[in-house]
Amino acid sequence: MANAASGMAVHDECKLKFLELKAKRTFRYIVFKIEEKQKEVIVEKVGQPTESHEDFAASLPDTECRYAVFDYDFVTEENCQKSRIFFIAWSPDTARVRSKMIYASSKDRFKRELDGIQVELQATDPTEMDLEVFKSRAN
Numbered sequence: 001m002a003n004a005a006s007g008m009a010v011h012d013e014c015k016l017k018f019l020e021l022k023a024k025r026t027f028r029y030i031v032f033k034i035e036e037k038q039k040e041v042i043v044e045k046v047g048q049p050t051e052s053h054e055d056f057a058a059s060l061p062d063t064e065c066r067y068a069v070f071d072y073d074f075v076t077e078e079n080c081q082k083s084r085i086f087f088i089a090w091s092p093d094t095a096r097v098r099s100k101m102i103y104a105s106s107k108d109r110f111k112r113e114l115d116g117i118q119v120e121l122q123a124t125d126p127t128e129m130d131l132e133v134f135k136s137r138a139n
Contacts, residue, residue, distance in 0.1 A: 008106040009040045010113045017043050021071055022085060022116045025049060029056045032067040032110070034102055041067070041110055053131050063094045065103040067110060069117065072134050084138045087117040093124050 020026040028051045033044040044066065045059050056070055068088040076082055089107050091100050111117060119137050123129040 008034060008102070008110070009038075010110055011040050011042045013043050014041055014110075015113055017046060018069060018114045018116075021069060025071060025083075027071070028052075029059070029068060029070040031059050032069075034065075034099075034106065036102065041106065053134065057126055057129065060090050062092060065092070065095045065099045066090045067103070067107070069114065070134075072138055074135065074138050076139070082138070084118045085116055086134065086137070087111055087114065087120045088129055089120070089122045090129075091122070091124055 014030075014032055017027065017030050021030060026049070027046045028049050029047040030043060031045040031047075032041050034041050047056055047059065053070070053072075056068070060066055060068065068090060070086045070088060071083055072086055073081065073083050089103065091103055111120070121129050121133065121137065127133075
């Protein structure tokens with residue numbers, strides 16, 4: 001079912017991989033890409049549980065928009081191990097205007113397909129999604 005605003009469909013693999021990340025913790029992160037020709041959001045890359053935040057940041061292109069989810073593990077002040085699932089809307093300043101518009105108009109519907117997102121970040125450069133930002137937003 002396509003999004004009325006932008007006409008984007010969501011490939012089933014997106015939902016399945018997200019459920020694996022959420023329920024089984026099979027992945028550390030997932031990077032999603034809009035295939036403009038097919039008008040569909042697809043999985044571009046998955047990060048293994050052993051991969052780090054740096055690996056995740058490096059997997060996002062410098063000049064193209066992406067959606068991503070990241071399973072962030074942290075320890076609370078009470079010494080409890082916790083995890084938060086972040087949704088990142090990556091829209092670098094250097095991306096094409098058309099691409100930014102397509103990603104912006106499709107974001108809310110795509111996010112609704114991924115049930116269980118706890119924190120949302122909008123990032124236009126790497127400093128807006130560095131580890132300190134994750135730490136401050138996780139609590």
